[in-house]
Amino acid sequence: MxxxxxxxxxxxxxxxxxxxxxxxxxxxxxxSSRVLEGRSDYHPMPSNQYSGG
Known part of the structure; x- marks a missing residue:
């Protein structure tokens, strides 16, 4: 670039x-000065499920 x-x-x-x-x-x-607010849910994918393209 x-x-x-x-x-x-x-x-x-x-x-x-x-x-x-x-x-x-x-x-x-x-x-870097922003504070994240709210709720975050984490749902890991099952290890046998493919993700990607």
């Missing part, structure tokens, strides 16, 4: 990488 930004925006690798990682860092920081 950083390589696409390098070519499209004509920037250095360091700049392209920062442009990729900074939004991810901001999202992680915002979500």
């Amino acid at each position: 950083a390589m696409n930004r390098i070519q499209y925006l004509d920037v250095s690798y360091k700049t392209a990488r920062l442009m990729k990682l900074k939004p991810l860092q901001v999202m992680i920081e915002r979500e």
Whole structure:
């Protein structure tokens, strides 16, 4: 992904990488302060049941 930004925006690798990682860092920081509320039910699948595609 950083390589696409390098070519499209004509920037250095360091700049392209920062442009990729900074939004991810901001999202992680915002979500880390959220407290989950409510009830959550966990229903594990039986070990003999196939899940996937």
